[in-house]
Structures are given as structure tokens and as C-alpha cells.
Amino acid sequence: MNPFIAMQQAVDIVESSPHPTNKIAATLFGTGCDGQEFSISRTNHWPEAIETGLGREARVGNSSGTIHAETACILHAPCTDGASLCITDPFCPNCAKNIAEAGIKTIYIDHKGFQKDFFARRADHFETMSMQICEKAGISVYELWRKDEKLVPIYMAPDGYIPPNDSPITVDDIDTVDEATFQQVIAGATALHSRRKFSAAFVQKPDGGHACLIARAHPVIGYSMQDPQDALQVEHPEGKYSFLQEPVNRILMHMARYGYKLINNYFYCSQVPTSREQVNIVGAGIKRITVGDASKYRGHNSVDAMNLLRENEILDYS
Numbered sequence: 001m002n003p004f005i006a007m008q009q010a011v012d013i014v015e016s017s018p019h020p021t022n023k024i025a026a027t028l029f030g031t032g033c034d035g036q037e038f039s040i041s042r043t044n045h046w047p048e049a050i051e052t053g054l055g056r057e058a059r060v061g062n063s064s065g066t067i068h069a070e071t072a073c074i075l076h077a078p079c080t081d082g083a084s085l086c087i088t089d090p091f092c093p094n095c096a097k098n099i100a101e102a103g104i105k106t107i108y109i110d111h112k113g114f115q116k117d118f119f120a121r122r123a124d125h126f127e128t129m130s131m132q133i134c135e136k137a138g139i140s141v142y143e144l145w146r147k148d149e150k151l152v153p154i155y156m157a158p159d160g161y162i163p164p165n166d167s168p169i170t171v172d173d174i175d176t177v178d179e180a181t182f183q184q185v186i187a188g189a190t191a192l193h194s195r196r197k198f199s200a201a202f203v204q205k206p207d208g209g210h211a212c213l214i215a216r217a218h219p220v221i222g223y224s225m226q227d228p229q230d231a232l233q234v235e236h237p238e239g240k241y242s243f244l245q246e247p248v249n250r251i252l253m254h255m256a257r258y259g260y261k262l263i264n265n266y267f268y269c270s271q272v273p274t275s276r277e278q279v280n281i282v283g284a285g286i287k288r289i290t291v292g293d294a295s296k297y298r299g300h301n302s303v304d305a306m307n308l309l310r311e312n313e314i315l316d317y318s
């Protein structure tokens, strides 16, 4: 698909965004795991379970209840590895991390997105974090002019660039999918990661085989803790965003990247996921998560988010 058509599809639905002020849309397109071309368009929105259960005003811990358009496309795409993304507006650092983990290689931003007040307020984050994440991950970013069918490069990734990936997600084939095997995998990973936060999932692969995914929290793909400059930047981010990618988000994005589907809610996090992770779980249509140690969390708002989603029967915790 050409990016001008893909961008037009996003522009055509942007007004349908339920957000009262910041209406944003995106189209993700590429070749799926079955070799078929696909395109998927979404606006930023409240996942149905949150909208009906909590309403639009509710905060979920320290997170809004909305899913951004870019992340919504990723969570519902057949396979995002090597795909392209058109967005009506410049993207936030959290979406940049998801885009990098999902293996998306090209982003187009509508040129009008740079002229809005909304961007003026967020230009800093875009330049200091979102674009840096893209450079590290090897993602090319273009400003797209629909009328003139013109592309202006903001960053072009070198050909054949492969980003460093210190802590890859492990993918192990499994023969048996049952609770006993799941518990066995979790016990093994708990010992291996010596009580650090990790997430695990049983998935079905596009070829029909089953696998177990395990991920630890790690800076987003492209950042290496072996590199002193990267480590310094990761440890001292400016503002409210972080370069760390939480394990639940890593698993969700990795599933999207390779077209893996979660089996029967076999989804685990060793401690209470962050508020944003929990909103993303709901946004991915997942109904249940197993939490290893509910007395461990990064901030108390994670527990608030868990209690709220549990009490309203939006997400089941075991």
C-alpha cells in the first residue's frame, strides 16, 4: 500500500475519535505472517470494557483509560514485523517504545500534525525521546504532505542496520499447554531472573505450534546497558517518560510483531503490572492475568489500578 493512501485512511476516521480534544488516528500496513497484505486503522479510544465499566473520566491508577491510536493498531494487527505506520500527529515516547518493540520500520506523520497546538505542547518529548528511540531502533521517520504527495525525511535509518538487543525475549517451543506446565515455566523463570520483574505467556504461533514467551523489563530495543552513554540516558530520563519497556508491554508487542496469539489467558507477571501495562492488557482484549507477588509493585497507583479493574470485573487477577 502506498503511504499517501494509508494516511488518507487515517485522516478519514480521525473525527470518529471519542476523545473530546485530541483526536488522533493511525493506519498500520504491511505483509502479514500469511504473506497477505493488510492495513488496519484506529483512532485513540477507550477500550470498550473501560468505557462501559468505568466511563471516560476515570483514571486507572496513574494512567488515563485510553489507548493511543498507534498502539491500538499494533495490538490488533496480524503481524507488525517490518510494517509501516501512518499517523495524523507526532507520536509520544510510550508509543515510540511500542513501535520499536513491534519491529515497525517506517513511520509517516501528516505534516499538519506539526502545526497543531497539541504538538506545540509536546514538541520537547517528540524531539528528545520519541525521535531518539526511533534512531536507536533503526526506524525511518518522514513528514508526509498529502496534497503534494511529498515525503520529507526527518530521520533515515542506515540500510541493513540491526539494533542492539541485550535482553531478547525468549521464545521456547512447548508440547503441552496446561496449568502444571505453566507453573513449571514460572518457577524456572523466577529462579533465573532472581526475583526481578518478568512476564510470561503461552502463545499459539502462526504455524499452529505452541510457545512460551518470557520477558524482563529492559530499555527499549536499540539501547544497550553495556553502552555507558545509553545507560546514563536510561537512568536519567528527562520529564515523565522512561526509556524502560515494562515486561508486559514487551510481551504484548512481541506477540503482535510475530502474529502470536495468547492461549486461554496463560499470561503472567511476577509482580503487579504498572497502570499503563494494565490498560494495555485490557486494550489487547485479555481478560485474566496471574500476578506472582501482589505485594510487589513499582508504585502504589499500580495497586489502585488493579483494585479498580478487579472490582469492576474488567480484568481478572489470580
Ligand SMILES: [Zn+2]
Binding pocket: 068, 070, 091, 092, 093, 094, 095, 096
Ligand atoms: Zn502515544
